[in-house]
Structure formats: structure tokens, C-alpha cells
Amino acid sequence: MTLPRFSPENDPGPDFSALIDKYGMPAISSQGIIENLPHGTTCVAIKYNDGVVLAGDRRATSGHHISFRTIEKVFQSDSHSGVAISGAAGPAVEMVKLFQLQLEHYEKVEGNSLSLEGKANQLGNMIRQNLPAAMQGLAVVPIFAGYDLRENAGRIFQYDVTGGRFEEAAFATTGSGSLHATTVIKMGFKDKLNQQDAVALAANAIFEASDEDSATGGPDLIRDLFPTIAVIKANGFEMISHDKVVTTFTEIINSRKEQNGGT
Amino acid sequence: MSMPFYVSPEQMMEDRADYARKGIARGRALIALSYKKGILIVAENPSNTLYKISEIYDRIAFAGVGKYNEFDQLRIAGVRHADLKGYSFSREDVDARNLANQYAQMLGQIFTHEMKPMEVEILVAEISHQVDDIQPQMFHILYDGTVKDGTDYAVLGGETEVILERFSPGYKPNMTLSKALALSVKALSGDERELFSDDLEVAELSLKNGRRSFRRITGDELTDLLP
Numbered sequence: 001m002t003l004p005r006f007s008p009e010n011d012p013g014p015d016f017s018a019l020i021d022k023y024g025m026p027a028i029s030s031q032g033i034i035e036n037l038p039h040g041t042t043c044v045a046i047k048y049n050d051g052v053v054l055a056g057d058r059r060a061t062s063g064h065h066i067s068f069r070t071i072e073k074v075f076q077s078d079s080h081s082g083v084a085i086s087g088a089a090g091p092a093v094e095m096v097k098l099f100q101l102q103l104e105h106y107e108k109v110e111g112n113s114l115s116l117e118g119k120a121n122q123l124g125n126m127i128r129q130n131l132p133a134a135m136q137g138l139a140v141v142p143i144f145a146g147y148d149l150r151e152n153a154g155r156i157f158q159y160d161v162t163g164g165r166f167e168e169a170a171f172a173t174t175g176s177g178s179l180h181a182t183t184v185i186k187m188g189f190k191d192k193l194n195q196q197d198a199v200a201l202a203a204n205a206i207f208e209a210s211d212e213d214s215a216t217g218g219p220d221l222i223r224d225l226f227p228t229i230a231v232i233k234a235n236g237f238e239m240i241s242h243d244k245v246v247t248t249f250t251e252i253i254n255s256r257k258e259q260n261g262g263t
Numbered sequence: 264m265s266m267p268f269y270v271s272p273e274q275m276m277e278d279r280a281d282y283a284r285k286g287i288a289r290g291r292a293l294i295a296l297s298y299k300k301g302i303l304i305v306a307e308n309p310s311n312t313l314y315k316i317s318e319i320y321d322r323i324a325f326a327g328v329g330k331y332n333e334f335d336q337l338r339i340a341g342v343r344h345a346d347l348k349g350y351s352f353s354r355e356d357v358d359a360r361n362l363a364n365q366y367a368q369m370l371g372q373i374f375t376h377e378m379k380p381m382e383v384e385i386l387v388a389e390i391s392h393q394v395d396d397i398q399p400q401m402f403h404i405l406y407d408g409t410v411k412d413g414t415d416y417a418v419l420g421g422e423t424e425v426i427l428e429r430f431s432p433g434y435k436p437n438m439t440l441s442k443a444l445a446l447s448v449k450a451l452s453g454d455e456r457e458l459f460s461d462d463l464e465v466a467e468l469s470l471k472n473g474r475r476s477f478r479r480i481t482g483d484e485l486t487d488l489l490p
Binding site: 001002003004005016019020023097098101104105108109111 | 312314317318319339340341342343344346347348349350365366368369475
């Protein structure tokens with residue numbers, strides 16, 4: 001690999017995707033529907049008084065078959081933002097990798113980072129570019145959440161497969177378990193939740209989704225596997241520790257047992 | 264019709280080198296040194312938007328002196344090279360030695376083949392991924408592609424001899440951040456004048472900053488660190 005040099009009219013600027021295009025790395029392309037690839041499912045994002053909480057389960061399925069039990073769907077995209085993915089697992093993880101790099105690349109080339117709005121639009125562009133693959137069954141539908149340092153508030157963006165970008169006022173869900181997750185959040189959501197309650201609500205949403213939707217993984221006590229939860233606030237992105245996640249889910253499990261014997 | 268004069272290759276190279284050196288000497292100098300927790304880079308730079316020091320990759324920093332637009336072009340090429348390499352292979356596979364060689368190739372090529380040599384001197388600095396053994400590495404690359412490598416310190420720009428005289432007697436490995444900074448600022452300023460935080464651009468490479476070890480030291484933090 002030699003140092004990339006461009007004439008001024010061909011210079012890709014701070015855009016990493018454009019740089020890859022100029023460098024000629026091929027995109028995935030094939031004909032026809034690609035079936036039985038692993039798909040990831042339920043993710044949620046909820047606003048609270050200090051920022052946003054992002055949570056996702058750990059399961060990927062190919063039809064009725066569980067492909068992976070330990071995949072992660074909640075990613076840090078830069079210091080103050082994160083992405084939660086659902087859809088075709090392979091392209092989704094690849095999209096996140098490219099998105100993270102895009103933000104970092106822009107920051108390094110330009111000397112300052114993109115606005116939260118700019119980051120949300122970038123991700124929208126990437127989803128739009130994925131549309132041909134989405135038509136073949138490789139749709140990627142992420143949630144983007146971040147702390148806007150200019151507005152001093154947490155913000156959540158949702159997308160459709162065409163890259164359409166929609167900002168949510170309170171919460172967002174994605175994936176096959178999203179119907180159940182949405183109901184749980186709707187019942188428990190209040191303006192200005194504190195962090196503990198917001199994390200518990202997100203965990204509850206994933207728990208109920210996993211209870212009703214076979215493609216969503218719940219807490220796996222045998223393997224000590226739990227959904228992942230992260231918070232994004234003024235001091236940045238932070239993964240909630242495994243121990244705290246375990247405690248949160250243990251409380252949920254115990255409360256269900258008490259309420260109605262577990263049903 | 265005028266006859267072209269014969270110019271010997273030695274003379275031509277010397278003229279080019281002189282030209283580049285003159286351009287570089289017009290700018291202010293820069294010092295990079297390893298300290299206890301990583302590498303510190305201190306530049307005299309009155310602008311706080313046109314940077315001389317910047318981040319290339321997780322553990323790699325870039326610094327340049329001379330003509331701004333020329334070293335900035337090299338900086339961006341470096342970021343692109345590193346990000347492309349990290350993307351197509353792995354983040355661990357991006358290293359300073361390779362990058363320094365690429366820079367040397369490019370500068371050497373331009374020096375001999377193009378109309379005008381680049382009026383720049385650049386530095387590629389890297390630390391290892393181990394907290395207790397930072398293995399600092401500094402590659403100092405000149406306008407003609409000459410590479411010098413070192414592990415302790417490097418001085419770039421005009422008046423390097425004078426600055427080195429002031430700097431090297433005081434240098435010790437494993438200094439604290441504030442001591443390292445004080446020594447560098449003193450060496451850059453000399454005895455007759457004083458440099459304040461507004462005249463300086465300071466950045467460090469240190470694993471305490473997380474995966475991306477590059478961090479600028481600015482504002483109140485810099486003022487507090489200065490003696």
C-alpha cells in the first residue's frame with residue numbers, strides 16, 4: 001500500500017466511504033434473494049434526564065435456527081454516540097465498522113468532529129447505499145443515539161431501509177421484537193426518568209420482547225449471557241457493566257415470579 | 264536563442280536542498296520527546312486553528328514544520344493511508360515505521376523528480392500498546408526523504424542546533440509531563456524571551472487516553488502545567 005495522493009478535483013475530502021470508492025474496494029453484489037443469513041433482532045433506545053440509554057439482545061437467527069447467542073448489537077460509534085443494529089447481521093456489523101471509521105476519519109482529517117445531526121445523516125446515507133442489498137434480503141435497520149453537545153440533550157434517530165431518517169422525541173425500537181418492546185416502554189415511560197429507571201425500563205422491554213418473540217434472546221442464565229446496555233450522556237458513551245446488567249435482569253425475573261408464578 | 268547552461272547534478276541537488284532548508288528555517292521549531300507516560304510534542308505556534316501536530320492513528324501522531332499547506336497534505340495522506348490499512352487488515356497492523364517509509368518515498372520522489380521540493384520536515388511518532396513499556400519511536404523525515412529514527416527526542420524546524428544545545432543537557436528519560444513540558448518550552452524560547460500558553464501547541468500520545476492515545480493539551484490545563 002502506498003500513500004494515497006489525489007489531484008484537487010479528485011480529492012475525496014474527509015469522506016472515508018468516498019476514499020474507499022476511489023481506492024476500488026468492491027461492495028457486496030449478487031443477484032437474487034439471499035436467504036437464511038443470520039439476522040439480529042430487538043434493540044431499544046430511551047431518553048432520560050441525562051441522556052439516552054441503548055440496549056439490545058444477543059441473539060442472531062437464520063429462520064428458526066439460532067445462529068449466534070453472543071453477538072453484540074450495541075456499539076459505540078464515537079465518544080458521544082452509539083448505534084444499535086437489527087437486520088442482516090453481517091452487513092449490519094460491517095456498516096457499523098464503516099460508520100465508526102467514517103466518524104473517526106472525518107474527525108482526524110477535519111480536526112473537529114461532525115455535529116450529531118451530521119452523524120445521523122451519514123448513517124442515513126450508508127443505509128441508502130445498502131438499499132440494493134436490502135432488496136435481496138440484507139436489510140439493515142439501526143437506531144442511532146447520541147448526546148448533542150451543542151443542544152445539551154440526548155437525541156434518538158430511527159431509519160427505514162431507504163435511509164429515511166426520523167428523529168424520535170422519547171424512545172425508539174427496532175427488530176422483530178420491537179412491537180412488544182414498544183408496548184413495555186410506552187407503559188413505563190415518563191419524562192425525565194433517572195438513569196437507573198431508564199436502564200431498568202430498557203431491560204424490561206428486551207425481556208418482554210424475548211418472552212414473546214422467538215428471534216429475540218433474553219437473559220441466558222446457563223451461559224451467563226445477558227443483553228447489552230449502554231448509556232450516552234454529557235461525559236460520553238459508557239457500557240453498563242455486566243454485574244449491573246445481571247442485577248437488573250435478576251430483579252425483573254424475581255418480580256415476574258412473585259407477580260404470577262412466572263407466566 | 265539562449266543556450267541552456269550546464270548545471271552539474273551536485274549543484275542542482277544542493278540548490279534544491281538550500282531552497283527547502285530556507286523555507287523550513289523561516290518557520291518556528293518543534294520538539295518531540297518521550298516522557299514517563301508516552302510522547303509529548305511541543306510546538307511554537309501562535310495559531311490555534313492551523314495545527315502542526317495531529318493524530319494519525321490510535322498510537323501514532325504526526326508533526327510538521329515548514330510550509331503549512333505542504334505538510335498538511337502529507338498529514339491527510341497519512342490519515343488516509345492508516346485508516347485504509349486498518350480497515351482492510353486490522354488496527355494492530357498500522358505502524359509508524361511503514362508510514363515513515365511511505366513518507367520518505369514520497370518526499371524523496373518529489374525532491375528529485377518535481378519542479379519544487381517540499382519545504383517541510385515531518386515527524387511520525389508512535390508508542391506501543393503496553394502501558395508499562397511504551398517503547399517510544401520517532402521518525403524524523405527531511406525534505407529529501409532522509410529518515411532519522413530515535414527513541415528519546417527529536418527537534419524539527421529552523422535553529423535546531425541552538426535548540427538542541429539548550430535541550431539535550433536537560434533531557435532525562437521518564438520525566439513527568441510538567442517537567443518534560445518545562446524543558447521543551449525553555450529550549451524553544453531561549454533565555455531572552457518567554458513563551459506563554461497562547462504561543463504553544465502541545466499534544467501527547469499516552470495510553471491513559473484510551474484506544475485513541477492522541478490528546479491535545481490546551482487552555483487552562485496547559486496554563487496550569489506551565490511553570
